[in-house]
Amino acid sequence: MFKAQGAARLSAPDIGQLVYRSPGLQLIFERISSGDKVNILDLGPPLSSNVEFFSSYHCRLYIADLLQSLPLVDTYWAESPAFSPMFPELLDFDESEQFDIILGWDIVNYLSEDSIRRFSRFIARHTKADALCFFSLLTHKEMAVQPAIHRILEEGSLHCEQHDCGSCASPRFTQSRLLELMKEFQAHRSFLLQNGRQEQVLRIR
Amino acid sequence: MFGKPETEMQESHVSKVSTASGSREQATIGSSIAIKGDLVGEEDLVVHGRIEGTVTLKQNSLLVGKDGHIKADIRARVIVVEGRVEGGLFGDEQVIIKKSGSVQGNIEAPRVALEDGCKFKGSIEMGVASKSAQPAAVSNANVGNGHKAEAVAIRK
Numbered sequence: 001m002f003k004a005q006g007a008a009r010l011s012a013p014d015i016g017q018l019v020y021r022s023p024g025l026q027l028i029f030e031r032i033s034s035g036d037k038v039n040i041l042d043l044g045p046p047l048s049s050n051v052e053f054f055s056s057y058h059c060r061l062y063i064a065d066l067l068q069s070l071p072l073v074d075t076y077w078a079e080s081p082a083f084s085p086m087f088p089e090l091l092d093f094d095e096s097e098q099f100d101i102i103l104g105w106d107i108v109n110y111l112s113e114d115s116i117r118r119f120s121r122f123i124a125r126h127t128k129a130d131a132l133c134f135f136s137l138l139t140h141k142e143m144a145v146q147p148a149i150h151r152i153l154e155e156g157s158l159h160c161e162q163h164d165c166g167s168c169a170s171p172r173f174t175q176s177r178l179l180e181l182m183k184e185f186q187a188h189r190s191f192l193l194q195n196g197r198q199e200q201v202l203r204i205r
Numbered sequence: 206m207f208g209k210p211e212t213e214m215q216e217s218h219v220s221k222v223s224t225a226s227g228s229r230e231q232a233t234i235g236s237s238i239a240i241k242g243d244l245v246g247e248e249d250l251v252v253h254g255r256i257e258g259t260v261t262l263k264q265n266s267l268l269v270g271k272d273g274h275i276k277a278d279i280r281a282r283v284i285v286v287e288g289r290v291e292g293g294l295f296g297d298e299q300v301i302i303k304k305s306g307s308v309q310g311n312i313e314a315p316r317v318a319l320e321d322g323c324k325f326k327g328s329i330e331m332g333v334a335s336k337s338a339q340p341a342a343v344s345n346a347n348v349g350n351g352h353k354a355e356a357v358a359i360r361k
Contacts, residue, residue, distance in 0.1 A: 046302070046325040051317060055331050062328040175303075 003015050010189075018160040019153065023191045024199030026156035028101055031132055032057050038100040041126070043107055049151045049159075053156045062099070066107060076081050087122040097126050102133040108149040108178065109138050109171055116181040123186035132188060137178065137198040143170035175200060236272045252288075263297070271305050284314075286323075290341075 010038045032038050038059045042050065043066040056060045102123065108116055127133065136150075151159040173181075175190055178200060185202040192198050231249035234240070249266045252273040259277045260267060266283040273288035280295045286306035293302045296314030301358035307324040317329050335341055 046319045046321075046323055048319050048321050051319050051329065054329075057319065057331060059331045060328055061331060063325055065324070065326055069323075092326075 011100050016162045016164055018162075018193055018195060019161070020193060020197075022156055022158045022188065022193075024136070024201050025152070025158060026136050027189060027201050028103070029155040031101060032059060036108055037064040039098065039128075040101040040103065041099040042103045044103065044105050045152060047149065049153075052150045053154075062093060062097075064093075066090055066195055085119075087119055091122070093126070094113070095125060098131075100128055100131050101111045102127065102131065104133060104135040106138070107138055108130060108135050108173065108182075109143060110147055113181055116178075117183075120182035120184050124204060128205060131204060133185065134204040135178070135200045135202065137173050137200060138170045138177075138196065139171055139172055139192070139198055140196045144168075195205055231266075234273075236270075269306070278310075 031041070032054075034056070037173060038057070040054065041064060042063045043064045044050070045065045045068055046063045051061065051063075051190075051198050053143070058150050107119075124131075144162050146163055149161040151161065153159050175187060175198070179185065179187060182202065184205055186205050188201045188203045190198065190200050229315070231251055232246065233251045234254045234256070236253040240256045240258065242258045243256065243261070244256060245261045246350040247262070247263075247265060249268075250260075250262055251268045251270055252275060253270040254272075255274045255276075257276045260275060260279045261314070262281040264282055266285070267279060268353050269285045269286045269288045269290055275289070276291045278293040278295065279290065280297075280339070282297045283299045283301075284294050284296045285301045285303065286308055287296070287303045288305070289307045290310060291308075292310045293311060294308065294312045296312075296316075298314070299316040299318070300314040301318045302308055302320060302323040302325055304320040304322040306320070309326045311328045311330075313330045319325055
């Protein structure tokens, strides 16, 4: 089911940075390059390189910067597990907003299982029937405390930047577990990379 | 200098200053000024205070300084944000959000540049012909276009 892909670490002074080919992202770009205007939701932070990259496509880019708000998520749910309007508050786009592409990057690794269910329910309401959703799962035992920053270098090539902020246990989600939690979605393609990342491209059911 | 007496401001608060080159003039809204209403102008503007309403500088540039806070839709030739904006940014040429800038709203402009480290939540319309600018090329010199300072009208 998975295809192994190459990965290359940068030189020693750049520890914490990784450049690799991303076959999952390549699928996304094929969709963006189709010519039709696409509505993209990027859950990552605003990055000059990514904005510049997308500017050469006919698209609308919505930057949600959700990863920045993640520390709040667990705090909120720890204090009030029944508090459901969390994602509508963090992602306050119009009720009618529908996306063709969703770039979720590392997000599911940093959400509790309950949070993933809520996230999936919320985001599915804003996902077009033929939309593609990109997530990167971590398969190593440990992961950095903070999510990585992903810069798009070119089509299908990513620069992953990880700050030295300590490590914690990784949830090590399998594809089947992820799909159990995100039951509104189904697997479209998945790729296991040599760097320990498992890229998931999902579609709505 | 201003359209309506109720929002008229003192010369000491809204001043016209020359840039370093001496060839450009721009109006400045000081950090103690708060404006509620629609602001229309035909000269470059630097905002260090607060504006709530709309801002329209069709042929000119707007710089929202680090202490500036605008809660309004902004239309201008070039918009540079170093402070905080809640509202849409419509740039005829370019919109730039600097590292210290914070924007919650949608952006429409032929060229959009976000510096890494800025805070931005909203959408960016990308046209086929549009191309982002390099943040490195951005400086305060973008604000000011050589037009003579004429007026900043504030409509209530």
